[in-house]
Amino acid sequence: MTATGQSIIAGVATSGTAGTFRAVDPSTGEAIGPEVQALTTAELSAATAAAAAAFPEYRATAPEDRARFLETIADEIESIGDELIETAHAESALPLARLQGERGRTCGQLRLFARVVRRGDHLGVRIDPAQPERQPLPRPDLRMRQVALGPVAVFGASNFPLAFSTAGGDTASALAAGCPVVVKGHNAHPATAELVGRAVARAAERTGMPAGVFSLVFGLGNEIGAALVTDPLIQGVGFTGSRGGGLALVAAAAGRPQPIPVYAEMSSVNPxxxxxxxxxxxxxxxxxxxxxxxxxxxxxxxxxxxxxxxxxxxxxxxxxxxxxxxxxxxxxxxxxxxxxxxxxxxxxxxxxxxxxxxxxxxxxxxxxxxxxxxxxxxxxxxxxxxxxxxxxxxxxxxxxxxxxxxxxxxxxxxxxxxxxxxxxxxxxxxxxxxxxxxxxxxxxxxxxxxxGGWPTGVEVSDAMVHGGPFPATSDSRTTSVGTLAIERWQRPVCYQDLPQGLLPEALRDANPWELVRRVDGTLELP
Amino acid sequence: MTATGQSIIAGVATSGTAGTFRAVDPSTGEAIGPEVQALTTAELSAATAAAAAAFPEYRATAPEDRARFLETIADEIESIGDELIETAHAESALPLARLQGERGRTCGQLRLFARVVRRGDHLGVRIDPAQPERQPLPRPDLRMRQVALGPVAVFGASNFPLAFSTAGGDTASALAAGCPVVVKGHNAHPATAELVGRAVARAAERTGMPAGVFSLVFGLGNEIGAALVTDPLIQGVGFTGSRGGGLALVAAAAGRPQPIPVYAEMSSVNPxxxxxxxxxxxxxxxxxxxxxxxxxxxxxxxxxxxxxxxxxxxxxxxxxxxxxxxxxxxxxxxxxxxxxxxxxxxxxxxxxxxxxxxxxxxxxxxxxxxxxxxxxxxxxxxxxxxxxxxxxxxxxxxxxxxxxxxxxxxxxxxxxxxxxxxxxxxxxxxxxxxxxxxxxxxxxxxxxxxxGGWPTGVEVSDAMVHGGPFPATSDSRTTSVGTLAIERWQRPVCYQDLPQGLLPEALRDANPWELVRRVDGTLELP
Missing domain, CATH: 3.40.309.10 (Aldehyde Dehydrogenase; Chain A, domain 2)
Known part of the structure; x- marks a missing residue:
């Protein structure tokens, strides 16, 4: 199980040729762990291509299948055992008890998003039935659901090597929404990232997901991050880190021929x-x-x-x-x-x-x-x-x-x-x-x-908002913690007059997924 | 009732000093209507200042009061009578019957958003009750609602001088969300804009809204638009028009010290x-x-x-x-x-x-x-x-x-x-x-x-999506037509452990606004 310093591209351990770096034990200042073999930007593109290739199949997965994938990631992370905690401790100097708690939170978060996927209200189903007799014009049959945006790039945080990193909140919410994820591994905790990344890849394989649904990439400096955000196949970005880093990604995304949303959680002094x-x-x-x-x-x-x-x-x-x-x-x-x-x-x-x-x-x-x-x-x-x-x-x-x-x-x-x-x-x-x-x-x-109370300690739940006006985040309309975070990776699509057989399951009259739906203006529970 | 060529700033007819322009009857090529007295960018700032001053009071209005304001706007637009249709016809050359239909749609849209405000599900209430006995840590009481973003700038469309202009979909949805609106009047139909703008101002006065809740500003060229979007008091932008115009506003908003969302509906060939x-x-x-x-x-x-x-x-x-x-x-x-x-x-x-x-x-x-x-x-x-x-x-x-x-x-x-x-x-x-x-x-x-059918003809309803991936719009996560459009002007706020008396009405246990709420993970109808 020892980390090898390789990226994981669509399930395959991959050595990059851009150069190497090593993690540092901050409690001693000494280099530890394997030589991490950084990818070139050209090598990186295999990961985004795999994500794009996986997108059509992955976005179409049924709720139960996608939920099982998320739960299996949690199982696989737990099955790493103490090695994960010890590795994260060595790379971050965070106390063992804190990291054990953070692992629990990470796995709980994945399982919470599995429940969100099963309950399905993030699909936001709305049905306005046809009114063929309406004057002066008939109303067509209109049905809306939310669909996945596309492949997402995630930049994990240094301060949460588990809960806001490789399989943290951004990754969990994007996978829950139906988006393949390419994680840029944090250079402060590469071995931790690799152990978790392998767990995600194993879960994808065990649950029959397309391999490109997840990749973990390592790179040197900021170049690989910029390449990831400006890759035309990437359709959204999650980031937790410094204001400088976040603003650089926001600018890179805004400068693309096709701009994409960036959810950067950057800085806050929490009065x-x-x-x-x-x-x-x-x-x-x-x-x-x-x-x-x-x-x-x-x-x-x-x-x-x-x-x-x-x-x-x-x-x-x-x-x-x-x-x-x-x-x-x-x-x-x-x-x-x-x-x-x-x-x-x-x-x-x-x-x-x-x-x-x-x-x-x-x-x-x-x-x-x-x-x-x-x-x-x-x-x-x-x-x-x-x-x-x-x-x-x-x-x-x-x-x-x-x-x-x-x-x-x-x-x-x-x-x-x-x-x-x-x-x-x-x-x-x-x-x-x-x-x-x-x-x-x-x-x-x-x-x-x-x-009362103190702002540290962020509950992962339905009502949590871990977001806020700029520059706390780049996009105040959302949260990076809690179940609402799934909505960051979606866009609405309306279907007009489609026959039942061509409608997505979520929108069929029979409501096979037992979804909450707004029908002709009235919310209906299944 | 004849148009005077003046802007309306917080209810007050205001002559600008930047120069003048006149509308053109496109069916003859001749100038018509009053000399419109364009504002300088300095004069414009009175409108954004009034919007910011009105924001605290307006965002706190009760649903019933805000709904009545929207309905009164519709009443006041209807009360203009034939002059509105004739003015819009002269400025746009659109047929009278089409403009009558568009007026009906505009007023219907305002009344639909009044219903949305009353039903209140755009507030997205979620309540996670406290779990004081939970191990290892208790859960605090967490309650989420959506709040208004702040003053919004709206740029109306040339092709819908009523339904997508001064009191069109962007204005209606932003007002419904609790955001004051500053409309940049379209230079192709200034008299139409002024008649409608006065109707909005009358409705604000009749229903006791703060005067700054709405302004209509006229300017020359693109400078006034750029000044509006880069005004630090403006917190969101709605635009319908050309790709060039939309991208310029997107770039201006992204270049602000505090970037803000721009919803630009730009171009589409509708295969x-x-x-x-x-x-x-x-x-x-x-x-x-x-x-x-x-x-x-x-x-x-x-x-x-x-x-x-x-x-x-x-x-x-x-x-x-x-x-x-x-x-x-x-x-x-x-x-x-x-x-x-x-x-x-x-x-x-x-x-x-x-x-x-x-x-x-x-x-x-x-x-x-x-x-x-x-x-x-x-x-x-x-x-x-x-x-x-x-x-x-x-x-x-x-x-x-x-x-x-x-x-x-x-x-x-x-x-x-x-x-x-x-x-x-x-x-x-x-x-x-x-x-x-x-x-x-x-x-x-x-x-x-x-x-089947044809894409022209866009229903204003709950399930409509008038949006799409870039460059159809600048932000595919939303729609500019239909009730979901209200969500563009909101952001979530979470309240932790607040006493009942300090909680917003929407979040109190007694549920005085009879809202749909997600309580401890389960959706509850009132």
Whole structure:
């Protein structure tokens, strides 16, 4: 089962000739694992060609078959056993328990999308029956369903080597929609990607899917990603990563002769608003919750609470003291890559040196490599609004506390921040009217709004939105986590006056797939 | 009620200072109507500012209030009476009966969106109740609804001065979603736009909507359109028109610091496939249906059947003879503008001169100005595939018949054509297996597939798709006609653990708006 450093193109292990690279154990800085044999852009095109060749057969698979494929991927991932967890741990330095949880989430996500495929409401069936007697013109018989977009390219995240990577949310939702997937393996965790990629390929073979339904490709630098996104056979892109990387893919896709959708989940500072009433309670618990959310996983979450808005005054001061205490007792954890750590250092240093910013507290540097000290900084609302760069994401365990004098000023400042994945309000009953004033502002700024709690920890469910206005994502109309994510990979088609025998099963009068349908304007349960 | 040539900014008639233009009666070539006082880009910004100012109040309107606004717009348009039809006729040369029908469609569309707003399923409510006892972690309470994107810019179509213009499908669907709208009035029918714009403004006033919910702006050239799309307050764009115009707006939107969605419905040649069995029937009726669909409204429809694929052989020859006869007895009708007519002449001349293309027949030139003769051309499938430019849209009453030797060759050729709004198959029971082979190809190429009939005539209903793969539209994931169009102007927001009193009405346990909801994975009717 050991990783070989090969790409997997339509089920076949394939050595590229563009050069090699190796993963790095970030806790030691040493190269580990096989020499990964990167593909040239010419070699890459075998994967997109295979995906396009598989598309007609795969998009036509029956719900039960497609659902079994997704479930079999989950089974195959589980059957890798401890090797997967150990490999991911070595490549990412993420704790074993966290990776076990992430594997559970990855497989649960695949099985959830199997249920979505079976229930079939993503097909969005609408039937407007013919009205041959209507005046002045008869109405034809019109039936709509959603169809798969075509082959999809997926770029996995460094911070979720399982749940947002090779067989993560983008891949699961695209496969569920009926789209073949070509995954660009993340160069920070190639062996993890390869083990998972082989599991997907085995599942495709076991369930009789066309081999081109899935490929995993490795490349050097950004060239292979650009080649993938501009390949005319690719019809959609999923990406989780940095703003620079995401915007480059968005630009590449927009510059194609045929532009295609790119769903890039890029950056977010996830403002947390502490309203005055929240400071009447257990300040140590509140501070501890904040620092735990900020430093957990070395702060490497898209939903990390990077900004916390805190009232000026004595209660806020006491909260900040409690935060300082919690931060001082925290230790650095190894970050995902030396590059990510270097970027963290740069941003933390920027905040430490910013004239209007004070350092509340720093923790200790971790014992292994690349484990910088957590830190919390503080500034005033006026300075936050006036100074360039204070609202930018720090990817890692560093937060900025912004002291605000009143809720009106706060609302004005929040109305000007960039788009976010999440926004959180801490308050009590005495804060409800303030919260009511803030909610409309936050709704225009974020995809998920929390009352209490912390934004890290993203449920995979029907009602989840892990998305938000630009630049949190490139497309606020959707989510990359939860079952709604399947709709990203679809487009509607209407069938006019087709005989029953030529209609897709989903649209036939007999409703053989037992779908929810909107018939003549009224929603009908099966 | 006479048009004054003024823009309407948040209910106020406003004279621009950028210069003036006048409409042209295309049936005479003479200038008509008032001097339209174009806005400068600086003056335009008052409209977007008013839209942004109106957004918080308008997006929060209750369904019943928003529905009444839409219905009142329809009432106010009807109350303009004959002046609207006469004005639109003078500016567009479209026949009076057609314009009366289009007014009915426009008002019907507004009332349909009122019903959509009342039924509320576009809100897409999903509720995942809390699971406090779940292991290893509790699940929070998660509730999702769709919210309005923000102020929307609409660019109306020349060929539907009512149904796809000032208060047409884009405006109706955006207002229904809760988005204020700024319409860029079409310079070919400014007086029509102004009459309708005033009706919308009156409806806003009568129903107590914030005045900035609607503005109509006039400008010179393309500058005002670019300024509108790049205005940071605009959050989405609807456009119906030429490919060049649509792509310019798409590029402008993609180049913004914050990119926004553009729904451009651009061009389509709407292939019609005649299968062999269809030639066993009444050839004269089939030919007459084709020529009527091709020449009706001077062929100025997005869904005009520009390409017709016909079997080689004697039966096909006889059909083509019947087509020739029908075309020869057809007369030109005045086109919408002299520019559109000049472009038609250019494209028709290109086909007439193309080496591999034969002229089947031409009709007669119409009596009024700008009424070129309808024409049908023919070519062979091999030549169609090989020659540049034969598959390009001719906006107007000219069609190209492509003779195909067998269905396999046809399928291969269809698989290579650009994205289309529609694709039509004519066949009988003997053609069902051929149709079954073609359908998967056509599904990847078009947004609506017809069995029999003709693509012109687009029903406004739940199941309609007036969209399709690029370059038919800039975004194949949606439709610009029918109730699904409302989803273009929305984005999802998730609320986590909010107290009932802070939740939006749509998400409260009591379900005060009686919405369809997906609760814990199961769809529940109210």
């Amino acid at each position: 947390v608003v502490v309203l005055p009433g929240a400071l009447d309670g257990d300040l140590a618990a509140l501070a501890s919750g904040y620092v735990t959310s900020l430093t957990n996983g070395s702060g490497q979450f898209c939903t990390n609470p990077g900004l916390l808005f805190l009232p000026t005054g004595a209660a806020g001061d006491r909260f900040l003291d409690a935060v300082g205490e919690a931060v001082r007792s925290s230790a650095g954890q190894t970050m995902l890559t030396p590059q990510i750590r270097a970027h963290f250092d740069q941003r933390a240093e920027f905040l430490a040196q910013a004239p209007a910013v004070a350092t509340v507290a720093t923790g200790t540097v971790g014992q292994a490599a690349n484990a910088p000290a957590p830190a919390v900084f503080a500034t005033e609302l006026d300075d936050f609004v006036a100074e360039e760069g204070l609202a930018e994401e720090v990817f890692g365990a560093a937060g900025l506390v912004i002291r605000y004098p009143d809720v009106d000023s706060l609302a004005a400042a929040l109305g000007r921040i960039e788009g976010q994945l999440t926004a959180t309000i801490h308050g009590t009953e005495s804060d409800v009217e303030d919260a009511r004033a803030l909610l409309p502002v936050l709704e225009t700024r974020a995809g998920r709004i929390l009352w | 019609v496939v005649v299968l062999p069995g269809a030639l066993d029937g009444d050839l004269a009726a089939l030919a007459s249906g084709y020529v009527t669909s091709l020449t009706n409204g001077s062929g100025q429809f997005c869904t005009n059947p520009g390409l017709l694929f016909l079997p080689t052989g004697a039966a096909g020859d006889r059909f083509l003879d019947a087509v020739g006869e029908a075309v020869r007895s057809s007369a030109g009708q005045t086109m919408l503008t002299p520019q559109i007519r000049a472009h038609f002449d250019q494209r028709a001349e290109f086909l007439a001169q193309a080496p591999a293309v034969a002229t089947v027949a031409t009709g007669t030139v119409g009596q009024a100005a700008n009424a070129p003769a309808p024409a049908v051309f023919a070519t062979e499938l091999d030549d169609f595939v090989a020659e540049e430019g034969l598959a390009e849209e001719v906006f107007g009453a000219a069609g190209l018949v492509i003779r195909y030797p067998d269905v396999d060759s046809l399928a291969a050729a269809l698989g290579r054509i650009e994205g289309q709004l529609t694709a039509t198959i004519h066949g009988t029971e003997s053609d069902v297996e051929d149709a079954r082979a073609l359908l998967p190809v056509l599904e990847t190429r078009a947004g609506r597939i017809l069995w």
